[in-house]
Amino acid sequence: MEVTTAMVKELRERTQAGMMDCKKALVESNGDMDKAIEYLREKGLAASAKKAGRVASEGMVESYIHMGGKIGVLVEVNCETDFVAKTDTFRTLSHDLALQIAASNPLFVSKDEVPQENLEKEREILRVQALNEGKPEKIVDRMVEGRIEKYYKEVCLLEQPFVKDPDITVSDLINQATLASGEKISVRRFTRYERGEGIEKKQSDLAAEISELTKKA
Numbered sequence: 001m002e003v004t005t006a007m008v009k010e011l012r013e014r015t016q017a018g019m020m021d022c023k024k025a026l027v028e029s030n031g032d033m034d035k036a037i038e039y040l041r042e043k044g045l046a047a048s049a050k051k052a053g054r055v056a057s058e059g060m061v062e063s064y065i066h067m068g069g070k071i072g073v074l075v076e077v078n079c080e081t082d083f084v085a086k087t088d089t090f091r092t093l094s095h096d097l098a099l100q101i102a103a104s105n106p107l108f109v110s111k112d113e114v115p116q117e118n119l120e121k122e123r124e125i126l127r128v129q130a131l132n133e134g135k136p137e138k139i140v141d142r143m144v145e146g147r148i149e150k151y152y153k154e155v156c157l158l159e160q161p162f163v164k165d166p167d168i169t170v171s172d173l174i175n176q177a178t179l180a181s182g183e184k185i186s187v188r189r190f191t192r193y194e195r196g197e198g199i200e201k202k203q204s205d206l207a208a209e210i211s212e213l214t215k216k217a
Contacts, residue, residue: 001030001031002031003023003026003027003031007026007031007033008022008023008026010033011025011026011033011036011037011040013169013171013172013175014033014037015037015040015041015045016175016176016178016179017040017045018045021040021043021045022036022040025037025039025040025043025045056078056079056080056183056184056185056186057078057080058078058079058080058081058082058084058085059076059077059078059079059085059090059094059185059188060076060077060085060090060091060094061074061075061076061077062074062075062077062091062094062095062097062098063098064095064098064099064101064102066099066102066103069195070194070195071102071192071193071194071195072102072192072193073098073099073101073102073190073191073192073193074098074190074191075094075097075098075101075187075189075190075191076187076188076189076190077090077093077094077097077185077186077187077188078185078186078187078188079181079183079184079185080183080184081183084181084183084185087181089177089180089181090177090181090185093173093174093177093185096162096164096173097157097170097173097187097190098190099163099164100157100160100162100163100170101157101190101192102192103163104157104160104163105192106154106155106156106157106160106190107155107156108155108156108157109156109157109158109187109188109189109190110156110157110158110159111152111156111158111159113156114152114155114156119148122148122151123144123148126143126144126147126148126151127140127141127144130143130144130147157170157187157190158170158171158174158187159171174186174187
């Protein structure tokens with residue numbers, strides 16, 4: 001099985017092992033991701049993978065207000081112990097995650113949270129776009145899947161480029177903090193508020209109702 005760059009990147013994000021080690025592990029396991037992780041763990045190279053099964057129930061809820069009160073964010077970031085939750089490193093991470101949410105407006109924490117119906121609708125739209133661009137039918141499906149990955153980066157927090165360093169993703173940032181703290185760190189949930197959000201639609205609906213009532217009168 002061919003080992004792709006995307007496979008190497010995914011394995012690196014899941015284990016924080018080196019790029020070459022990840023590629024070798026995938027080659028040795030014939031592209032099987034779980035076996036590749038096991039291979040790296042046996043070699044002592046998969047630092048964060050060993051923490052994946054731990055329970056992270058401590059942590060903090062970080063708040064962030066942006067642009068003079070225009071945008072507000074609450075994000076719950078979890079770790080394993082109260083000791084780590086009180087460290088400057090963990091607090092800085094939590095603040096950076098709240099800043100990320102304020103700036104990039106993700107809709108979900110991870111790919112797993114995206115509803116299947118959302119994905120199917122997005123695939124349908126992207127497929128029509130590709131066909132309208134005159135792309136050959138035989139490559140449209142491949143193009144759609146590539147654009148779905150771009151969609152994930154727009155709507156999933158963990159897939160987004162980190163606003164302070166676009167060379168890494170938010171997932172990379174959390175993995176770095178996991179390695180530094182020696183504990184599993186995860187984002188459980190977040191809420192983002194934007195002043196005036198939804199009001200315009202309600203006002204237009206009200207205007208339509210008033211117009212309808214006027215006609216009936």
